[in-house]
Amino acid sequence: MKMQNAIELQGLKKRLGNFVLGPIDLIVPKGCIVGYIGENGAGKSTTIKLLLNLMLPDQGEIKLLGKDIQEFTPQMKKDIAYVFDDLYLPEDMTLKNVQNFHRKLYGQAWQDKTFSELITRFNLPDNKTIKHFSRGMRMQLGLALALSHGAKLLLLDEATSGLDPVIRDDVLDLLLEYIQNEDHTVLVSSHILSDLEKVADYIAFIHKGQLLFMEAKDELVEQYGITSLSKEQLAEIDDKAIIGKRPHQFGVEVMLKRSLVPDDLELEKVSIEDIMVYMIKGERK
Amino acid sequence: MIALIYKDLVALRKALFSLVFIIFIVGFITVRQGNIMTLPLMFILVPLILLGMLWGSDTKSNVDQYIIPGPVTRRTIVLSRYVFVWIVAVIGTLFTILLKLFLRDGILLEIPWYLIAVTMPLLVTAISMIQLPLMYKFGAEKARLIFVVLYFVVFALFSYIGSNKELIAKFMDKLILLDLKIIGLAVMGVTLLLNIVSFALSTTIYTKKEF
Amino acid sequence: MRRCLVNIKIKNSSNDPIYLQIKNQIRDAILNGELEADELLPSIRLLAKELRVSVITTKRAYDELxxxxxxxxxxxxxxxxxxxxxxxxKERFLKKIEANMTEILRYAKLADVSHDELIEMIKTLEDENAECN
Structure with missing residues (x-):
């Protein structure tokens, strides 16, 4: 049978001191880009560390590319690529050293040509040690490495946070190129999605260790709308329709569920960031 | 595995050069002073220095987090570190045997080569084998602290032995009665046992570690 | 069978969802003959990449088309x-026009709007739309 899901989490649970992640059930179909969003400390990195076997779950099952990660052989691990918020390699290495290291590490799977092309595209210097690379360059190198061993699943953990818009734009292009192959899947975790939001097929939202939803982005964005109301107008709205609100001196800004408000109420489009902010604030009150 | 050793060598590149340089200087001084035995004994320190530096570099770059999800098992990562020590042990042993071949006089000449071949690995690896599981368990900093305590214990042990010389004498008498080859085998056995137990311990600790 | 070369513009300010914008523009291109029968359309993944939208969006546009x-x-x-x-x-569109017209006539009768006024309204709307485009 053909494998259809890139990621399957079942009852995944992990306790770290006072923080509890999960239980999380999540299914990511292959061939798509998923934005894994939430506040700092919501549990995004913990989830990704669990996926990468850097942490061991207290409970639950993790399947990547249809296989339990406990049964992964080194050969199978070549199908998984990952980029963290920084490139965790000895800083005395030059680009050539890094390339040699990966050539030896990935053996047959390593694609020297792809790597060289990406390096040229990013204009990365090959004589400097990575100590002298800027943060953006380190991330570009990390991404080039991740994309050069024919992986089917790419995990990005806060990889583009705090980078300038031009570099983020490059990343966007690379992700879209990567996803041209329908066997490829991307999971991007971030507390700010910004431009990456545009290309995400699904949004998974995690809050205080709990997965609030995992939905197709288009449907998600179409479900909600934002508008400004007076306090009297707000009183007439069904309480269930109100996702979150920002009261100010001259009225209230509210995010509403379109299906539960009258059709003639004009609502503006929402962004994923709006949804995130209003949901978190809505819960606080 | 080769990739991991390569990474270690690159990370230590500068340190390795200065180490070879230092060994040459020390060698030069000891040869002039006629105290040639110091040279092989230096190899006892080499793996400790290198391991210390490797741990420093690894901790700084957080490289474990990068290689564990990669196409290696955790066991291989631990093994690479042991192989590193073993390479130093092999170099040290070969070096000492060569030294014996080229020397005209001194204590080295009296020791048969096979005894050197089994003793040097023990001398070179012994401390590392105790230190490695400690480093994996407690991290480099705490492991060093534990080691300082260990030094004191060893020191106390030596001073106890020193004040009971007759015990040593008795032991030595018995030892001399034994065949040198049997001693050699015993040393080899101890080395193997120490290395295997240490590796098993480190692997167990490292597989349960979280990053 | 030649490669499809059609202009698609995505407006973020538009109230129409992106999939609908894509769908409508391709539909229009087909109806006005810009795209001919049996022409190969770009794959949903390529279209998503070029327009920088999600694959689900382009897939939905194609599904509806x-x-x-x-x-x-x-x-x-x-x-x-x-x-x-x-x-x-054409027949399908005529039916739609007919249905909407019936509605318009009903409202016109209620509000007492003459036929001339209606035609005037249509002209004004056309002019406004021409300006927008």
């Missing part, structure tokens, strides 16, 4: 412009 009979997909080969029966389409 297919449902409406404007394109047909061959598994493993891609999506093609379906041969259009222009008379049939």
């Amino acid at each position: 297919e449902k409406d009979g404007f394109i047909h997909s061959v598994h493993g080969k891609g999506s093609f412009v379906a041969p259009q029966n222009l008379d049939l389409i």
Whole structure:
């Protein structure tokens, strides 16, 4: 049978001191880009560390590319690529050293040509040690490495946070190129999605260790709308329709569920960031 | 595995050069002073220095987090570190045997080569084998602290032995009665046992570690 | 069978969802003959990449186009412009116009709007739309 899901989490649970992640059930179909969003400390990195076997779950099952990660052989691990918020390699290495290291590490799977092309595209210097690379360059190198061993699943953990818009734009292009192959899947975790939001097929939202939803982005964005109301107008709205609100001196800004408000109420489009902010604030009150 | 050793060598590149340089200087001084035995004994320190530096570099770059999800098992990562020590042990042993071949006089000449071949690995690896599981368990900093305590214990042990010389004498008498080859085998056995137990311990600790 | 070269503009300010914008523009291109029958359309993944939208969005646009009979997909080969029966389409549109007109006439009667005034309104609307485009 053909494998259809890139990621399957079942009852995944992990306790770290006072923080509890999960239980999380999540299914990511292959061939798509998923934005894994939430506040700092919501549990995004913990989830990704669990996926990468850097942490061991207290409970639950993790399947990547249809296989339990406990049964992964080194050969199978070549199908998984990952980029963290920084490139965790000895800083005395030059680009050539890094390339040699990966050539030896990935053996047959390593694609020297792809790597060289990406390096040229990013204009990365090959004589400097990575100590002298800027943060953006380190991330570009990390991404080039991740994309050069024919992986089917790419995990990005806060990889583009705090980078300038031009570099983020490059990343966007690379992700879209990567996803041209329908066997490829991307999971991007971030507390700010910004431009990456545009290309995400699904949004998974995690809050205080709990997965609030995992939905197709288009449907998600179409479900909600934002508008400004007076306090009297707000009183007439069904309480269930109100996702979150920002009261100010001259009225209230509210995010509403379109299906539960009258059709003639004009609502503006929402962004994923709006949804995130209003949901978190809505819960606080 | 080769990739991991390569990474270690690159990370230590500068340190390795200065180490070879230092060994040459020390060698030069000891040869002039006629105290040639110091040279092989230096190899006892080499793996400790290198391991210390490797741990420093690894901790700084957080490289474990990068290689564990990669196409290696955790066991291989631990093994690479042991192989590193073993390479130093092999170099040290070969070096000492060569030294014996080229020397005209001194204590080295009296020791048969096979005894050197089994003793040097023990001398070179012994401390590392105790230190490695400690480093994996407690991290480099705490492991060093534990080691300082260990030094004191060893020191106390030596001073106890020193004040009971007759015990040593008795032991030595018995030892001399034994065949040198049997001693050699015993040393080899101890080395193997120490290395295997240490590796098993480190692997167990490292597989349960979280990053 | 030539490669499809059609201009698609995405407006973020538009109230229409992105999939609808794509769908409408491809549909219009087919109806005004910019896209001919049996032309190969770009794959949903390529379209998503070029427009920088999600694959689900482009897939939905194609699904709806297919449902409406404007394109047909061959598994493993891609999506093609379906041969259009222009008379049939015209008839379908005429029916829609008729339905809307009935509605308009009903409101016009209620508000006491004469036929001349209605025609004047249509002209004004046309002019406004021309300016917008």
